Amino acid sequence: MHFDRLPSEPLPPALEALLRFWSLQQTFAGPGSAASSPMAFALYQHPNGLVLRTPLPGLEAEAITLEVEGNALTLAGVWPDVAPPGARAAHVERPRGPFRRTLRVPFEIDAERVRARVEHGLLEVELPRRAPSSPRRITILGEGARN
Secondary structure, rough: OOOOOOOOOOOOHHHHHHHHHEEEHHHHHOOOOOOOOOOEEEEEEEEEEEEEEEEOOOOOOEEEEEEEEOOOEEEEEEEEEOOOOOOOEEEEEEEEEEEEEEEEOOOEOHHHHHHEEEOOOOEHHHHHHHHOOOOHHHOOOOOOOOO
């Protein structure tokens, strides 16, 4: 589904919110997915950063990809098709197919200290806050000086 509009024609706020929600569903679950809502997650704050928890039933650690860049964590993977061999789905509410979600947090993440584990279908990701950089004195070279 694609929506076109002229920049001079703003949408009512409620419709704009609905379109953003629909777009998020497609991003989280993937186009054509059976998922009826975005991937659920919980964020817990602690003094050193955040802990993210999200249920990923049926996925092993090897099937999940995590990437950190700046203040963004991207979670991706593929929900497996769990249909028995030779069976045809009559009704499916479980998501299937590729998914990808990027979460932005209000601080720079220390990528070297991020820890993640999955246990009993629950993914837990520790997102430590990057320490602020210290001021650094810069040496100024005079005329004729070389680095």
